[in-house]
Amino acid sequence: MRPKFIVGGIVIAAALAYMIYAGVTQSAVYFVTPAELRASAVAGKAYRLGGLVVPGSLTWEPRTLDLRFTLGDGTATVAVHHKGTPPDLFGEGRGAVVEGTWSADGYFRAGLILAKHSEEYKAPHDASAAGYRELIRTLQGAGR
Amino acid sequence: MRDNWSFVFAAYGLAALVLGGYWRRLNRRERELAALEHRRGAARAELRTRPSTPQR
Amino acid sequence: MKDPQRALGWLAAIGLAAGLVVAFGIAPREATQGNVQRIMYLHVPAILVAYLAFGVVLVASTTYLWRRAAGADRLAHASAEVGVIFTAINIATGSIWGKPTWGTWWTWDARLTSVSIMFVIYLAYLLLRAMLEDREQAARFAAVLGIVAALDIPLVHFSVYWWRTLHQPPTVLRPGSIPMDATFVAALTINLAAFALLYGYFVAKRVRLLKREQEVLA
Known part of the structure; x- marks a missing residue:
């Protein structure tokens, strides 16, 4: 051979x-949910944590690159700290998977932020058009 | 939202390179085979017409 | 003999040109991702055609073991090779798409892992074919591997449902309606048709080449 x-x-x-x-x-x-992490978090252990970025929880300091937000899964939430620029699709109300360790101080120290997006694709004006239709429907008092 | 056009062009360029490369590889192999067939055909024809002449 | 193949080649070329026109000229800029979403028109048709290619390998391999027809063996061989090319394009474009959107070139989630395993298994299939000197033996072994390897196809497709992944669930091959605007669907369909034509062209060309190789080198 x-x-x-x-x-x-x-x-x-x-x-x-x-x-x-x-x-x-x-x-x-691939990842644990905030509820699963809360149930059995070991300080210093590496995890991959996945959930939704809770709306209103996101703060980013462009000068120090301090990124802070809360990941939730409907039952539990976990505070996440990260230093760096998040990917383009990262944002409030969207899915994210973060890699890092659970800190003894009660937050998740993330070394890597990954954005998880949905399988839906929309044209630019689609969302506003839907909103417009919704508005018309409520104006007509159609209810549902 | 940034557009990341460089990533789009990289993806399309890479795909074009891979598909084009495979196509060219198939064409080259076809030409090689044709040349081989041609040589064999010529050798056989030569053997038939002039059996006494030594092969080049 | 050569004309239908050439016609298929031209059809594929026209299809690819039309695919580029709709992907860049007609399909709108996606609302959340921006223009980077246009990679989808390569990424998704590539994997769907790879599924098709490996499905053909499965059917041709089964036919070979059943009927021992040399033609079925050549079809399996050609289809596996072209399938590997399309899988490579799917993985490469996915990686390029992943960097700006997800924030990474690669991660070992179930979808990316299973598609890599599929790629490597079919590479092994091609290596096995190249390795075995005896054509009859190569065909028989490859046919068995071609059938077993097909088990990974559903694993790849359903991985996003069976495990937690970074990759999103399928947009096209799924139960229910496609959660996408009609123009996106049209652009994807045209590109899928073009890729399928290209697959047909490549396989026809490769099968013919294999037949000639076997005749000349016999």
């Missing part, structure tokens, strides 16, 4: 082994 195939075979086997390892250790429980 030619050495090319042996090398190729080893590379493929190693890649597959690594991916299955990553799949079992990381993908199976």
Whole structure:
């Protein structure tokens, strides 16, 4: 058998082994929810936390790059601190997954912020058009 | 919202490169095979017409 | 003999040109993501055509084991190769799309992990084919792997439902209506058709090439 195939075979086997390892250790429980973190938080342990950015909780200081917000899942919330610029799709009322550690001081220190977006895609004026239709419906007193 | 046009062009450019590269690879292999067939055909024809002449 | 294939090639070229026109000229700028969302017209058709390609590998492999037809084996081989090309495009464009929107080039969530596993399994399939000298044996082993590998297709597609992921659920292949404006759907459909034509063209070309290779090198 030619050495090319042996090398190729080893590379493929190693890649597959690594991916299955990553799949079992990381993908199976990709993130914990705020409620799950609250139930069993260990200070200093690394977590991936996912939830919705609670509207009104987001503050960002462009000069110091201090980003603070609260992640919620409907039952529990967790305060998150981060230093850096968030991705474009990050924002209040949107989904986010953060990587970091639980601090003993009662907040989550995030090293990486990931934005989780929905599967919906809208044209620019769609939202306002829907609002307009909604407005007309209420003006007509149609109720539902 | 920033537009990130550079990312859009990178994605489309990369896709064009991969698809174009594969297409060119198939065409090259076709030409190689045609050349091989041609050589063999010529060799066979030469053998038939002049069996006594030594092969080049 | 060569004409239908050439016609398919031209159809694919026209389709791709039309796809670019609708993706950049007609489809509107997406409200939340901006113009970067236009990567979708590459990313989504690429994976759907890859599913199609690996589905063809499954059917052709089964046919080969059943009927031992050399044509079915060539179709499986060609389709796997083209499927790998489209999977690579899907992964690369997804990574480029992920950086500005999610904030990362890569993460090991269930969708990204399962699609990588699918990519590597079909690479292994092609390697196995190249490795085995005996054509009959290569065809038989590859057919078995071509059937087993298809198990990963539903895993990739449903991973976003079965596990928590960063990747969002599917927009197109899903129960119920598509949560997207009609122009986006039209742009996606045209690009999907163009990619499917290109897949057909590549597979036809590759199958013919394999047949000639086997004749010449026999």
